[in-house]
Amino acid sequence: MLVKEMQDEILRIKKEKDVCILAHSYQAREIVEVADFSGDSYQLSVMAQKAPQKTIMMSGVRFMAETVKILSEDKRVVLVNPFAGCPMAEQMDAQMIKDFTANNPGYTVVAYINTTAALKTVCDVCVTSSTAVKIVRSIANDKILFIPDSNLGDYVQKQVPEKEIRLLKGGCPIHAAVGVHDVETARAQHPNALLLVHPECIPAVVEKADFVGSTSAIMDYGKNSDNKDFIIGTENSIVEHLQYKCPDKNFYPLTKKLICPNMKLTTLVDVWRALNGQGGEEIRLTHETIVKARRCIDEMIRLGG
Numbered sequence: 001m002l003v004k005e006m007q008d009e010i011l012r013i014k015k016e017k018d019v020c021i022l023a024h025s026y027q028a029r030e031i032v033e034v035a036d037f038s039g040d041s042y043q044l045s046v047m048a049q050k051a052p053q054k055t056i057m058m059s060g061v062r063f064m065a066e067t068v069k070i071l072s073e074d075k076r077v078v079l080v081n082p083f084a085g086c087p088m089a090e091q092m093d094a095q096m097i098k099d100f101t102a103n104n105p106g107y108t109v110v111a112y113i114n115t116t117a118a119l120k121t122v123c124d125v126c127v128t129s130s131t132a133v134k135i136v137r138s139i140a141n142d143k144i145l146f147i148p149d150s151n152l153g154d155y156v157q158k159q160v161p162e163k164e165i166r167l168l169k170g171g172c173p174i175h176a177a178v179g180v181h182d183v184e185t186a187r188a189q190h191p192n193a194l195l196l197v198h199p200e201c202i203p204a205v206v207e208k209a210d211f212v213g214s215t216s217a218i219m220d221y222g223k224n225s226d227n228k229d230f231i232i233g234t235e236n237s238i239v240e241h242l243q244y245k246c247p248d249k250n251f252y253p254l255t256k257k258l259i260c261p262n263m264k265l266t267t268l269v270d271v272w273r274a275l276n277g278q279g280g281e282e283i284r285l286t287h288e289t290i291v292k293a294r295r296c297i298d299e300m301i302r303l304g305g
């Protein structure tokens with residue numbers, strides 16, 4: 001079956017079965033094209049809540065599907081490819097946080113949305129890369145424990161110096177692998193390009209950027225800027241999406257290493273199979289987990305909306 005035929009089939013079945021497909025911006029173009037909505041993790045969590053359909057299919061990674069389930073307990077939420085996880089989301093467990101707060105009372109625990117549902121149950125407020133600075137700034141408490149991404153946490157600390165932000169060692173192995181040498185090489189190859197990076201990159205890379213933002217913020221910047229050339233410091237699918245949307249501009253990957261193997265696991269065939277009940281995994285969380293984890297997502301939406 002050709003890609004176009006499979007896309008038409010997916011569009012037909014999802015309408016017939018009243019399914020909403022959400023796709024993170026790191027997904028391949030052919031998946032984004034059949035999605036009801038695509039965007040960064042904050043936008044997906046808001047859209048999931050608004051979607052009228054009773055079944056939501058997440059084309060992304062597990063924590064994103066869990067977030068949808070937490071926000072919409074009565075809906076059937078399916079992760080299109082059950083093997084698609086986010087290594088950062090699994091780096092810490094609830095006990096680590098309980099130990100920290102027992103030894104360090106008085107901290108507000110801020111969790112990047114890239115965390116498991118179980119970890120969210122012991123946190124106070126969630127953030128995404130697009131809302132982290134705004135939310136941390138608006139928290140009444142000056143003592144913050146920020147988990148799990150120490151690079152994003154460091155970026156937030158620099159934007160919100162008035163708060164004391166404690167970090168634990170964690171982060172995205174894909175973004176953290178980018179070094180200053182990659183920036184120097186890319187800048188030498190594309191001297192007129194602006195460098196747009198995700199805050200999951202190490203501080204030494206973030207410091208050299210012309211713009212720092214979430215996946216959607218990077219896309220908006222690339223589309224709206226008068227500049228012609230851009231070096232993209234986040235997952236390379238964003239280079240592809242931007243090049244497609246803005247054929248008169250030039251988008252270059254900061255490094256070819258910026259490929260998230262988990263985001264690449266989901267294919268258009270997986271979407272088709274999941275829609276036909278031949279694949280995918282329904283997300284099941286206990287009511288107790290949902291209630292506890294929801295508190296910090298609701299708080300995120302309240303402070304970041």
Ligand code: 13P
Nearest residue numbers: 040041042128129214215
């Ligand atoms: P966004 O919050 O920018 O969508 O990022 C999610 C992610 O996994 C980045 O690696």
Ligand code: SF4
Nearest residue numbers: 086087088172174260
């Ligand atoms: Fe997780 Fe990094 Fe992949 Fe984003 S790019 S899903 S943070 S591993």
